[in-house]
Amino acid sequence: MGSVDQATTGGLLQRYDEALARDPIAALGLIRQWMREDWRSLFAELREHRPIFVTPAFTVVTRFADVLEVLSHEEVFSVRAFGPRLDAALGAPFMLGRDATPMNWREKGLMRVMLEPGDAGRVRELTGRLADDLLDVAEPHGRIDAIDELFRPVALGVCAGYFGIPGPDQQTLSRWTQAIVADGFANYLADPQIQAASVEAGTELVAYLRGRLAALRARDELPDDVFGRLVGSRLPDGVGMTDDRILVNMAGLALGFVESAPGAMAGAVEQLLLRPHVLAQALEVAGDTERFEQYVWEALRFNPFFKLIPRICEQDHVLAAGTPRAALIPAGTFVLTAPASAMFDADVVPEPEEFRPNRPRHHRLFFGSGHHACLGMHVAGPVIGEAVRRLLLRPGVRLLPPPEGEIEYRLGIFPGRFALELGTGEREG
Numbered sequence: 001m002g003s004v005d006q007a008t009t010g011g012l013l014q015r016y017d018e019a020l021a022r023d024p025i026a027a028l029g030l031i032r033q034w035m036r037e038d039w040r041s042l043f044a045e046l047r048e049h050r051p052i053f054v055t056p057a058f059t060v061v062t063r064f065a066d067v068l069e070v071l072s073h074e075e076v077f078s079v080r081a082f083g084p085r086l087d088a089a090l091g092a093p094f095m096l097g098r099d100a101t102p103m104n105w106r107e108k109g110l111m112r113v114m115l116e117p118g119d120a121g122r123v124r125e126l127t128g129r130l131a132d133d134l135l136d137v138a139e140p141h142g143r144i145d146a147i148d149e150l151f152r153p154v155a156l157g158v159c160a161g162y163f164g165i166p167g168p169d170q171q172t173l174s175r176w177t178q179a180i181v182a183d184g185f186a187n188y189l190a191d192p193q194i195q196a197a198s199v200e201a202g203t204e205l206v207a208y209l210r211g212r213l214a215a216l217r218a219r220d221e222l223p224d225d226v227f228g229r230l231v232g233s234r235l236p237d238g239v240g241m242t243d244d245r246i247l248v249n250m251a252g253l254a255l256g257f258v259e260s261a262p263g264a265m266a267g268a269v270e271q272l273l274l275r276p277h278v279l280a281q282a283l284e285v286a287g288d289t290e291r292f293e294q295y296v297w298e299a300l301r302f303n304p305f306f307k308l309i310p311r312i313c314e315q316d317h318v319l320a321a322g323t324p325r326a327a328l329i330p331a332g333t334f335v336l337t338a339p340a341s342a343m344f345d346a347d348v349v350p351e352p353e354e355f356r357p358n359r360p361r362h363h364r365l366f367f368g369s370g371h372h373a374c375l376g377m378h379v380a381g382p383v384i385g386e387a388v389r390r391l392l393l394r395p396g397v398r399l400l401p402p403p404e405g406e407i408e409y410r411l412g413i414f415p416g417r418f419a420l421e422l423g424t425g426e427r428e429g
């Protein structure tokens with residue numbers, strides 16, 4: 001959503017009901033369209049009038065408590081919506097494709113150790129260097145495509161410098177991750193071509209990682225990155241990872257990061273640039289990364305990258321039991337939890353339409369919640385914060401008039417293009 005307007009309440013549900021009586025497919029099309037283009041208004045109406053919104057194809061969960069309830073019951077609400085696709089691409093199970101297995105428990109634990117929160121400083125420094133170099137190149141031109149010329153190459157650079165996955169080249173790594181994510185999270189009609197492209201990309205990615213693993217094993221000294229750490233870790237048999245498991249988990253790092261981080265950076269920058277007075281306050285504290293990042297997270301609440309997190313209901317479940325909105329979710333229901341809506345639920349987030357940088361961390365659902373909560377959040381946080389900071393510290397960064405100045409998404413999910421004006425002199429008030 002490219003505007004700072006408050007969500008307007010009213011009218012959408014009535015239009016949906018009328019369309020549903022005539023043509024259910026068209027009615028669902030309307031919901032999908034509003035989820036993309038006018039999600040704040042749609043969710044505001046749903047939270048108020050149909051907090052658990054049952055449609056013929058899916059059920060949308062919009063209140064904060066209910067989103068948490070779904071995401072914390074992995075034995076009831078599974079990741080089967082996308083799990084089998086990820087398995088097919090990687091040729092083996094991965095934590096985000098399975099629920100509550102010993103593999104989830106063990107590998108998430110091990111990978112948390114590898115993605116040490118204490119790396120935040122080093123990751124921030126790397127991000128800052130990458131971002132400044134790219135901005136130096138773009139600045140003389142007076143404009144930048146913030147996605148392809150800054151955010152995506154920064155994410156790929158962190159993938160290379162911190163994870164230890166440079167890819168054969170940035171373009172190929174990006175192509176692989178997009179093909180796999182497209183099938184897992186945007187192939188609603190199960191298009192066999194998209195599926196085949198994902199399996200092909202996954203096979204190539206894992207083969208590439210296998211080559212890199214062999215090269216690492218041949219070295220006397222391992223690099224100080226996540227891949228090197230994982231290969232060098234010495235754990236008793238049955239606890240450590242086999243080579244095959246290392247490859248799947250390394251692939252998962254790239255898949256979790258390369259598109260979501262640029263998407264989040266773009267969303268936050270857009271929302272800050274739409275609010276010049278807020279941006280000015282943020283820049284006043286830009287010397288203090290922690291305080292600055294509070295503005296980034298609050299901006300992201302107004303345009304989060306993962307607006308919906310899908311689940312399949314595996315057994316009948318009464319959601320929000322004991323409240324007036326309690327609803328039976330039958331087994332087999334495709335459930336869309338809406339963190340983007342939950343973060344505007346006034347029962348939990350006071351005066352949600354106001355921009356308040358000091359909101360508590362537990363009101364943020366950008367990184368999911370519960371069993372599948374983001375593995376990489378301690379790394380992603382400083383990367384997003386620092387890339388945004390380095391960009392906004394440049395003089396004269398401005399949104400261009402729409403449509404150019406709006407974030408364009410490919411396939412409805414991938415950050416595609418986000419053109420910005422860059423000044424060449426001092427930042428103006």
Ligand code: HEM
Nearest residue numbers: 095096253256257260261264367368372374375376379380
């Ligand atoms: C260092 C960067 C990142 C890595 C390595 C990473 C990796 C992962 C992994 C492996 C999972 C699955 C965890 C599990 O199944 O237990 C996950 C979940 C998730 N990640 Fe990340 N991620 C990164 C960055 C991001 C970013 C930038 C965002 C968005 C702002 C994000 C949002 C999420 C969300 C919402 C989930 C939950 C998905 C669900 O419940 O279905 N991640 N991440």
